[in-house]
Amino acid sequence: MRRYILTPGCALRGWKLLPYAIQYLYAPRTEFFGEADWALFSACDGQTDIDWNALTDAQRGRYEHWEKNGFIRRARNGERLRPEQEYRYFPARFKQGVQWSVTGRCNYRRL
Numbered sequence: 001m002r003r004y005i006l007t008p009g010c011a012l013r014g015w016k017l018l019p020y021a022i023q024y025l026y027a028p029r030t031e032f033f034g035e036a037d038w039a040l041f042s043a044c045d046g047q048t049d050i051d052w053n054a055l056t057d058a059q060r061g062r063y064e065h066w067e068k069n070g071f072i073r074r075a076r077n078g079e080r081l082r083p084e085q086e087y088r089y090f091p092a093r094f095k096q097g098v099q100w101s102v103t104g105r106c107n108y109r110r111l
Contacts, residue, residue, distance in 0.1 A: 005046035046075035
């Protein structure tokens with residue numbers, strides 16, 4: 001049995017039409033996943049025992065790949081996700097970024 005947990009900079013997220021994602025909390029980057037990978041990722045909460053011997057070679061390879069690339073790490077006893085890392089679903093569509101342009105035509109401009 002193994003337990004994995006998301007690394008501190010990653011969080012579980014979902015949006016309308018894109019329900020399975022890992023978002024980097026300190027960088028503008030989001031990775032989207034399919035449902036099969038999501039089932040593996042959502043077990044990385046520090047509390048769920050993962051029966052390594054029951055996994056397929058492909059599933060074990062996914063965990064090893066994610067660990068190598070810094071998404072997850074082995075969890076210590078009693079460790080759990082921080083509140084900001086827990087799954088949050090946003091009913092709006094995903095937006096990579098927003099750009100604001102304040103011009104001289106702003107109605108809040110002082111005369």
